[in-house]
Amino acid sequence: MSYLDKSALKVVGTRPVRPDGVEKVIGRANFGADMVMPGMLWGKVLRSPHAHARIRSINTARAAALPGVRAVITADDFPPIASEEAFVGEGPMNFRDLSYNCIARGKVLYDGHAVAAVAATSPAIAEEALDLIAVDYEVLPHVIDVEDAMKADAPVLHDDLFTQGVDPKPTKPSNIAKRIGFNKGDIATGWKEAEVTIERRYTTQPVHQGYIEPHACVVAVGADGQCTIWSSSQGQFMVRAYCAKLLGVDIANIRAMPAEIGGGFGGKTLIYLEPLAMALSRKSGRPVKIVMNREEVFRGTGPAAGSVIEVKLGAKKDGRLVAAELLLKYQAGAFPGSPVGPGCMCAFAMYDIPHVSIVGYDVVSNRPKVAAYRAPGAPNSSFGVESCMDELARQMNIDPLHLREINAAKDGTKAAHGPTWSNIGYLETVQAAQANAHLSHKLGSNQGRGVASGFWFNIGGESSAACHINEDGTATVVEGCPDIGGSRASMAMMAAEVLGIPYERVRPIVADTASVGFSFLTGGSRVTFATGMAVTQAAEKVVVELKKRAAMIWDISPDAVDWKDGKAYPAGPNAGSFEPLSLQEIALKAGRTGGPISAEVTINAQGAGAGWATHICDVEVDSETGRVKILRYTAIQDVGRAIHPSYVEGQIQGGVTQGIGWALNEEYIYDKDGRLENPGFLDYRVPVASDLPMIDAVMLEIPNPRHPFGAKGVGEVPIVPPMAAVANAIFDATGIRMRDLPMSPPKLRAALDAEAPPPRLAAE
Amino acid sequence: MSKHHVTTTINGEPVEYLCEAQQTMLDVLRDELNLTGSKEGCGSGDCGACTVIVDGNIVCSCLMLGVEAEGKTITTVEGIAEGDKLHPVQQKFLEHAALQCGFCTPGFIVAAKALLDENKNPTEEETRYWLAGNLCRCTGYDKIIRAVLDAAALMRGEAGAV
Amino acid sequence: MPRVSYTAPATVDDAVKALAGAAGLAKVLSGGTDLLVQLKSGRLKPDLIVDTKRIPGMIGIREEGDYFVIGAATPGVLISAHQPLEHAYPGIVEGVDLIGSQQIQGRCTIAGNLCNASPAADSVPPVIAARARAVVAGPGGRREVPVEEIVTGPGRTSLQKGEFVVEFKIPLPKPRxxxxxxxxxxxxxxxxxxxxxxxxxxxxxxxxxxxxxxxxxxxxxxxxxxxxxxxxxxxxxxxxxxxxxxxxxxxxxxxxxxxxxxxxxxxxxxxxxxxxxxxxxxxxxxxxxxxxxxxxx
Structure with missing residues (x-):
């Protein structure tokens, strides 16, 4: 069934209180670190102080002898694993690499790489035990920067890493894991046709997802090998699959329980602690809890890739783009698997360009392995392309929004990476920006305005959901995707709409791996689309059953029953004359009409609608200090259908704010020895409340016909445009083009001085 | 090293506990008293997720030792509602969808409640600066600020201010 | 956090005795907003923590003769709320008020900000600019020194073993x-x-x-x-x-x-x-x- 007609909706599109809300405002919700088990031990992880070193030996004897210590583990406690691509998390991952990332084997590859772990009867004892573990390191030369890592004489991280995607296959290992390319049309023709060209280079630093909840888990392994994992992650089925592989146990022997998750943004689509806790529990025979501290989160878990972005654009004199070239170099961290692929694909997705050539490199270096972060890969390449579009617009004296309007991809446009678009709302976001009242606000001195656009694929995939009708006519919805930003409310709303009962009579839960069918993780902006589709279908199956039961009670054919507003009606005068039967009445009689009423649906959802956005940002620049203040921000996005508009706005506002942090102050800073210098929220500077204005989220509802309610993923594209929007606004305010992120005060002041040294400060 | 005996008042109840000197107030709340509403996001006073009220002032419980609670009066997020009646700040957080993951929420609730105890009519700017010690990575703060301002309006007896 | 001992003396003399007599490293705890961070990170591993907040006079601001006297353990919130001080030295109140968040203000002190000996401490420049003096208690009794003489380098002070800052004396301002x-x-x-x-x-x-x-x-x-x-x-x-x-x-x-x-x-x-x-x-x-x-x- 389709519910695309918004005017017929009673629940979807309203803004009810989320079902897990009260627990969260009174402090009762249980997150990863809140779980306790009887007899539980405390685990702590020893981490490498070196960026790159060979482990000659690890002596754990003194730690193991400390009273209160019950287990000490190293890589020797894990089975060696063959190289095998995993399709479990959001980004590319190899089971062997993941195992080595969780605990170093032979070499440490970055500052913060785990080398051993202990379990003890108290956190203080566990910490003392870490000091007693003696690791003999042979420190090796290291490499941090992506282009340094690509050089022929760079220290090589992996002896068996040969660049994929080049012909002939290299004979020597290197840090370049992969070269990929996308082509459309004929780029040489494009350059011949171009009347105006521009070529620019941009760079970005790695940034962390910055979820406020550090990674945490409690794991209990029984003597029979059965294991319960309680942890905070973006997918309990992901946790189960990875742990089974890394510890060499059957999936059926692991039950993974989803804790409430305190933010992830992609950073919890892989695991770090669970295998360690599992090995410690197996060794000690006791449940083991491990909670990271913030420093461990920064040093040991995945940031987003830093990158080099080289863009070349060619246009006709009227502004029509005819050629575009892109070269991307993305940091993968210590193991292959940067999001350079999506970076390539997203860069020009907004535009209809006949001739395109894109090349991307995936490069390892002595940094933590990158993890997915909101539209992984897209923010980097889009910072380059959207900045370059602004530079082109200014060079050609064309309004930046108009330049985007005349080049906008539309239904039928073939993207450089292959697909032909349908039901896309990009042009609408540009036109909505042109019509937005934001543009009529006058700017003062030292103030400027910038615009930028963004794209993210959004995905579907495997989801399961069940809908159970309770004896009193209420409903329970069971699903398998951790609720990271209010998705339970959306699930309950879609079920309530289908069942025709009030939202408050539907209670959703996120179930453990033994209590609902397989569900791919929460990521790719897929949950409202794919799991929402499964929930909708489960509720629809229940409605079919409810009609059948009503037909049985009335002794008519099920085809002669209609379902409306939570009641069964005879489908017309010919069906007979009966008083409508409510869901509640049918539920009460379920035992006598065939038993419990419930349905489970498992799907592999296809047809996710892509996300498109155009943002407008106003800034004020303090030219003496280089500080940038965000004055006003408007984010316009094609959201398909906003199931719960408040949480859609929230995704947009949150994504924009992360993007502003990425633009202005967030970065990983390494010293000359390759040690992270800012592993805390003091010097890793995420935006605070006083840094920001209200963020105006404008939702354009262009329904996705492949989803029963028209939903498109909304969570990721909001982080794509802000970096360029801010940079373009800074240029507008100062005439200074910032091509290196973050655009922090010292950098901006230096750029301003390079352009025109203020006479006042010349004396020295 | 022997444990310290501490007598204090938490959420209106007299409480006694034993703790080791190096245990923070947050450790005591979470690990000894099962008050896990206060969260540890950083352990360094930078995120505010562990915010509690001590003798009328908000503090990061991760930067206070458990032994220092002797004779103090402490309110945690578990003590903000009165029975099953939510505080206006809690109610407005729900109505404005001012939480996504909910992990920072306890700290924000406690800090915002303390703000409104002190300032019945804060401006948006005052609210943003007061809450600058509470990090939220999900919401961009927009709905949080609206919720707090709306709670202030509700507490002043005005309706639907934001 | 590693294991440590704790004492909360009731007099200055007892505090001096505890600090002077400690077998290993002893640290003063007033607000703790720097100390606890250093303890947790392992940068500092003291054997004893001496909490000075139970000593009468350590918390509070009074006018005494030609001086404002600020107890060394007085938290930021009390300093910001002291209207005569704010009227006399708005810059000192600004400096104190800029230390950390509102939560930090509930605990942080000028003495801690000073003795942590960071060149970036916000409350210290205006206090030095006001020609304030620090009263230091120690095994040799009390001494009074200009505040600028306390810090000698990053993380280093001129305080000797057993010494700690008891209070600050800030001269009342002149007209204009x-x-x-x-x-x-x-x-x-x-x-x-x-x-x-x-x-x-x-x-x-x-x-x-x-x-x-x-x-x-x-x-x-x-x-x-x-x-x-x-x-x-x-x-x-x-x-x-x-x-x-x-x-x-x-x-x-x-x-x-x-x-x-x-x-x-x-x-x-x-x-x-x-x-x-x-x-x-x-x-x-x-x-x-x-x-x-x-x-x-």
Whole structure:
């Protein structure tokens, strides 16, 4: 069934209180670190102080002898694993690499790489035990920067890493894991046709997802090998699959329980602690809890890739783009698997360009392995392309929004990476920006305005959901995707709409791996689309059953029953004359009409609608200090259908704010020895409340016909445009083009001085 | 090293506990008293997720030792509602969808409640600066600020201010 | 956090005894907002923590003769709420108020900010600019020293084993004397100062400066009293020329490092910027004896 007609909706599109809300405002919700088990031990992880070193030996004897210590583990406690691509998390991952990332084997590859772990009867004892573990390191030369890592004489991280995607296959290992390319049309023709060209280079630093909840888990392994994992992650089925592989146990022997998750943004689509806790529990025979501290989160878990972005654009004199070239170099961290692929694909997705050539490199270096972060890969390449579009617009004296309007991809446009678009709302976001009242606000001195656009694929995939009708006519919805930003409310709303009962009579839960069918993780902006589709279908199956039961009670054919507003009606005068039967009445009689009423649906959802956005940002620049203040921000996005508009706005506002942090102050800073210098929220500077204005989220509802309610993923594209929007606004305010992120005060002041040294400060 | 005996008042109840000197107030709340509403996001006073009220002032419980609670009066997020009646700040957080993951929420609730105890009519700017010690990575703060301002309006007896 | 012992003496003498008699490293706990962070990170592994907050007089502000006396364990919230102090030295209150978040304000103290011996401490420049003195108790009794003599380098103080700061004495201001403190941080809150600058001036009736102290933070191993800056101001009104010379003097006094918070060039330039901006506020306040609170830069 389709519910695309918004005017017929009673629940979807309203803004009810989320079902897990009260627990969260009174402090009762249980997150990863809140779980306790009887007899539980405390685990702590020893981490490498070196960026790159060979482990000659690890002596754990003194730690193991400390009273209160019950287990000490190293890589020797894990089975060696063959190289095998995993399709479990959001980004590319190899089971062997993941195992080595969780605990170093032979070499440490970055500052913060785990080398051993202990379990003890108290956190203080566990910490003392870490000091007693003696690791003999042979420190090796290291490499941090992506282009340094690509050089022929760079220290090589992996002896068996040969660049994929080049012909002939290299004979020597290197840090370049992969070269990929996308082509459309004929780029040489494009350059011949171009009347105006521009070529620019941009760079970005790695940034962390910055979820406020550090990674945490409690794991209990029984003597029979059965294991319960309680942890905070973006997918309990992901946790189960990875742990089974890394510890060499059957999936059926692991039950993974989803804790409430305190933010992830992609950073919890892989695991770090669970295998360690599992090995410690197996060794000690006791449940083991491990909670990271913030420093461990920064040093040991995945940031987003830093990158080099080289863009070349060619246009006709009227502004029509005819050629575009892109070269991307993305940091993968210590193991292959940067999001350079999506970076390539997203860069020009907004535009209809006949001739395109894109090349991307995936490069390892002595940094933590990158993890997915909101539209992984897209923010980097889009910072380059959207900045370059602004530079082109200014060079050609064309309004930046108009330049985007005349080049906008539309239904039928073939993207450089292959697909032909349908039901896309990009042009609408540009036109909505042109019509937005934001543009009529006058700017003062030292103030400027910038615009930028963004794209993210959004995905579907495997989801399961069940809908159970309770004896009193209420409903329970069971699903398998951790609720990271209010998705339970959306699930309950879609079920309530289908069942025709009030939202408050539907209670959703996120179930453990033994209590609902397989569900791919929460990521790719897929949950409202794919799991929402499964929930909708489960509720629809229940409605079919409810009609059948009503037909049985009335002794008519099920085809002669209609379902409306939570009641069964005879489908017309010919069906007979009966008083409508409510869901509640049918539920009460379920035992006598065939038993419990419930349905489970498992799907592999296809047809996710892509996300498109155009943002407008106003800034004020303090030219003496280089500080940038965000004055006003408007984010316009094609959201398909906003199931719960408040949480859609929230995704947009949150994504924009992360993007502003990425633009202005967030970065990983390494010293000359390759040690992270800012592993805390003091010097890793995420935006605070006083840094920001209200963020105006404008939702354009262009329904996705492949989803029963028209939903498109909304969570990721909001982080794509802000970096360029801010940079373009800074240029507008100062005439200074910032091509290196973050655009922090010292950098901006230096750029301003390079352009025109203020006479006042010349004396020295 | 022997444990310290501490007598204090938490959420209106007299409480006694034993703790080791190096245990923070947050450790005591979470690990000894099962008050896990206060969260540890950083352990360094930078995120505010562990915010509690001590003798009328908000503090990061991760930067206070458990032994220092002797004779103090402490309110945690578990003590903000009165029975099953939510505080206006809690109610407005729900109505404005001012939480996504909910992990920072306890700290924000406690800090915002303390703000409104002190300032019945804060401006948006005052609210943003007061809450600058509470990090939220999900919401961009927009709905949080609206919720707090709306709670202030509700507490002043005005309706639907934001 | 590693295991440690704790004591909360009731008198200054008992505190001195505990600190002096400790077998290993003993640390004073007042607000704890730096100490606990260092304990947790393992940068500091003391054997004993001496909590001074139970000692009468350690918390509170009083006027005694020609001085404000601020107990060393007085938290930021009490300092900000003290109207006579705020009226007399708005710059000191600004400096204290800029230490961390509202949560940190519930605990942080000037003594802790000083004895943590970070060149970037926000409350220290305005306190030095006000010519405050620290009262130090120790095994040899009490001594009084100018505040600028406490910090000797990053993480190092002139305090001897068994000594701790008991209180600060700040002279009551003269007529037409006022101050201001500004710092630069990348965000609007929650950062450590990249540069801090306190300006304390006394004006004559014509508005010309008769006395001045300019103190910079985060541009050298300790806070810097910029003699040249005071000279630039003395005898002058705040005209463009004076501002220019102030700026140059402030820049000339900088010996910063390049680190994760800023470069040498940047810190030096911004020191000049802040000196000018803080002087403008201080002159304005001194002229009007206004007591309004200005925020960060």
């Amino acid at each position: 004397q006022s101050d201001a403190y500004l710092r630069f941080i990348p965000r609007t809150e929650m950062d450590i100062a990249v540069v801090g600058c306190a300006v304390n001036v006394t004006l004559d009736e014509s508005g010309a400066c008769t006395d001045a102290r300019v103190v910079l933070g985060a541009v050298a191993p300790t806070q810097v009293i910029v003699a040249g800056a005071a000279e630039a101001l003395r005898g002058h009104k705040l005209d463009e020329d004076t501002l220019q010379r102030l700026d140059s003097a402030a820049q000339a006094a900088c010996h910063p490092i390049t680190d994760k918070r800023g470069t040498i060039e940047y810190r030096t330039k911004v020191a000049g910027v802040l000196a000018r901006r803080a002087a403008a506020i201080a002159f304005d306040r001194a002229a009007t004896r206004g007591a309004t609170i200005a925020g960060a830069v």
